[in-house]
Amino acid sequence: MLDVRTCGSLAEAAGLLSADRQAHLIGGGTLVMRAVNEGRLTEGTLVRVTDPAFRQMNLGGPRIELGAGVTMAMVLARGELAFLHPAARSIGGPAVRTMASLGGNLFAGPPYGDFTVALLALDAQVVLQAGYGGGRAVALEDFLAARARGGQGLVAAIQFARPQSPGDFRFRKISRVRPKGIAVMTLAAHLPRAGGRIAQARIAYGAMAPTPIRARGVERALEGKPLDAVSLQAAAQAALEGCRPATDAIASEWYRREVLPVHLARLLAGDGR
Template identity: 65%
Template sequence: MPIEFRTASTFSDAAGLIAGDRTARLLSGGTLIMRDINEGRLTDGLILRLVDPAYRQINLSGRVELGAGVTMAAILKRRELAYLHAPAQAIGGPAVRNMASIGGNLFAESPYGDFTVALLALDAQVMVMQGFGAPRAVPLEEFLAGRARGGQGLVTAVQFAPPQNAADFRFRKVSRVRPKGLAVLSVAAHLPMSGGRVSGARVAFGAMAPVPMRAKAVERVLEGKALDAAAITAARAAAAEGIRPVTDAIASEWYRREVLPVHLARLLSGQD
């Protein structure tokens, strides 16, 4: 069966079509799907274009809600989202950022998906709509764990609580070609402080597993500690726990393991 393109005017229409056809894929920015079509990896199935205006809305009242169709370029235009500018800037060049969407990035294979690493450190939830039901909130970590199985429904948006202090959120991407090369690794950390100590640490790695992952061992050693040299040393020692880095054309598994503690320490200490 050849590729079929259809347009859905509402979330309900798109979710219904996806529920009825497991081959259906949503065309958001197209930076992933069109590459697969052009390179011959995707040759049949249903491709949906969603034109519901809510798909590209940004809501900053209370919890942040970003429609799955919001582009990296749109993030960069909002001063209120300055803490997300670094991960948005890490996605390709200007032409790619004008098309690449938040929802699409959730499905990007390693070593892509840098923006998703940032969302994981922000404890984001993915709003998923199945059939004609209302969207439900799925923790991003759970969504990523089930991504390979498929059948999760239509991603409509992501939600998260913004950092109370923008300086508590940090992001670092390491690549061989700057500014738009593929990631050797990426690291994001949300480290709220209370009384001079970390309270509620969230740290995430990219290119250290098949999907972006929580660095739970690092979170444990940082929790309740002052972010000083001793805590950073402990975080370095814990960095490799649970990781499964890939070997690809960008870097070997060995190299990623070796440089991860170095760049984690630089991120935690505020070095450029």
Template identity: 60%
Template structure:
């Protein structure tokens, strides 16, 4: 089946093209769309691209950071102001994938991928999208819950508050092949502190449900407490609550449930 490629100068034009054609897909880095085409996905008849520089812009000088949807992991690794995101960016693929893969595309990556999105969920990111209903801001958790219904919507950018200190953000990916393998599980935590107490705890998990999810029981165990051994043990003990992992070639659902608490404890304790 022939595939038509349409390139536009603005994100608005690209969004309009996506909205008008249910069989159109946006091509950013190509790590998902090109794989689908190469594997014979006949549901894609049109590829939409945009040369809008706004989609590759990074704004990281203030308290809030905005990453254009077309920003690659290699770009993130080159930004000193984004040092706290270097670990999630480096955990994705090898150099070739990091040079092409984008933060916007990662929002749609199925398990066992989507590791950068786990970090974005822990940072309470907001996703800027444009579609048939115009432009709007969508909390990332809401976006992920409806992402399978996002056909015809173009992701423009992702924004979030910069962690107040380097040690407030934690990230870990468990993979059998490092760094480019699919994840057994991925964990990220943002633990802002008010004095010695955690205020606004967020813990996110990847490969523990069909899309990245928050570990709400672990968040409740951390909230308002000091980050000491007792608190960490309490959070680790309930990390599995609310999860629905699946089986795949990397690990069974049983194994994922068994190890998620262990790795959350190591993550929050600073253990390798």
């Protein structure tokens, strides 16, 4: 049997999740409720959170904090987050975007997790809520590496530094069906520049490994370089480092490896289509 519990605070919800291995948080429910409706989830407790902090957005300062319950539609409604609109718009159709939360996207397995790719390129941190108050921030990359082991508890919020120039941030989702097909692959890049040279490049891929990953080889190839033909060539050569793409109904491993360098070059060249 499935039970539903409503919690007025994040701490209470985190306590329930840590005490009961069969408890699942409901974000927007686009994946959880599908599992319920399809009979894949029939036992345990569904935990709803009504704490306003869960959907809060702090956009004023250089560091942005978004509650994990913030939806794709809420991101799209805020001009301050315009650099993230292509990523939010790439998730499902309007009905899904109204429900789909940023927190839920962090847990969405392949072929989903497109927004998480954007957050990874922003070097985001994930705030985990402790059962009896307080929280701790972990790097999104570490969070994703640990995700497969489960038991991560409740994600309260996501934090990242605002790109100094919106043009430094790029996102590209490749799908066979437009505008809302699922991803052959997803790429995002944050390319801050100092004196015409790239400083602290962050590149992330989705659908090129079991979880979204950073493209460390590409980041190294670009670091300290101007974005010119030589550095783009070096980036293309390093494009596949660390990739372990799957063959699935959308594309084969071979195809994903073949086309990744092409899409990376377009992303770095600023072609966001």
